[in-house]
Amino acid sequence: MTKKVVLVVEYNGSAYKGWQAQKFGVPSVQENLEKALAVIANHPVKVICAGRTDSGVHASAQVVHFETNVERSERAWTLGVNTYLPVDISVVAARHVSENFHARFSALSRRYRYVIYQSELRPAILAKGVTWTYKKLDAEVMKEAAKVFVGTHDFSSFRAIGCQANTPIRTILHFDVQQLGQYIVLDVRANAFLHHMIRNFAGVLMSIGAGEKTVSWSKEVLDAKDRCKGGITAPSDGLYFVDAQYPDIFNIPVCKLGPHFLPYVEEPSYDLSS
Known part of the structure; x- marks a missing residue:
């Protein structure tokens, strides 16, 4: 059997x-x-x-x-x-x-975390486990800029040129930006993701956090529906698949939210079953 x-x-x-x-x-x-x-x-x-x-x-x-x-x-x-x-x-x-x-x-949703490490000097430990920047980023400004991504949108500006998804429409259920010591963590949950979508989010938000672009630029990029308007694709090093949510009936094991080197942060639960 x-x-x-x-x-x-x-x-x-x-x-x-x-x-x-x-x-x-x-x-x-x-x-x-x-x-x-x-x-x-x-x-x-x-x-x-x-x-x-x-x-x-x-x-x-x-x-x-x-x-x-x-x-x-x-x-x-x-x-x-x-x-x-x-x-x-x-x-x-x-x-x-x-x-x-x-x-x-x-799966009802998938969740990723993108971990940025701020320091004047590059790290050796976790060199391939975080995205390093020597620039000083403003996490609160990045958090404000990320609010426009929440909801159902055409994310053509944030999909890779070679993305094979049938549609650029996706629903972002949760997008938070937290500063945890020298780390800035982008925490994103969605029904599904496009190719390079989170890394392209990160590229836009890092430019805004560094003061190179204004907060309103995130909406301008979203509204453009054009990948060429979206800035750089951030490195893969800092990106982690951290959770997939399923109906309770399946009783899927639930693990502590990672990656494990980050400090634990109390967070609200999300009921997406309705």
Whole structure:
């Protein structure tokens, strides 16, 4: 009898050309995870994730599911699988779920955090885990500028030229900007995202935070519906997939919001099931 298992996976994406398995010799998170799962399952495994991440992008709580016809404990799907994974990928939770669960199509929302590190000198520790800027950024100004992104909009100005999505319309459910010591964190939840969307948000907001552009520029870029008007695409180093929300009926494991080096901040809960 076929069973469905959900995993929550953490990874440092610096060494990988993104989540998705590609041609032979191109390192991906998916390929490494599927190989490790196949050892424990003793059969080939295909995994499906909540949201594919690009080259160099990280995750603290990527949600995936797969099907298997073998009996294994949840401990086997975590500790056992981790034995066969490289040190920069780790399964942090596992649970057996109903057959109608789908990591991608059952998701109500996805959430990312973009972490900017401000310092006159570049960091060595976390060099590929944060986006470094020597410029002094005003987080409150960035927060004000980000308010225009909340809601349902045409985000053509923030999609990559090669984006293959059928429509540029997306709904931003939550967009916060917080200063946590030397970090500025962009925290964004949406129903779905376009290719490079958050990195393009970051490029616009960093220019505004540095005083190079006014607060009103974020709305001007949004209204233009033209990627050429949107400024730079910020680096992938500071981007983390941190959460996917599902209906409570599926009982998907919930992990502490990452990335884990950030101070814990109490936050409101979001009920998107209605």
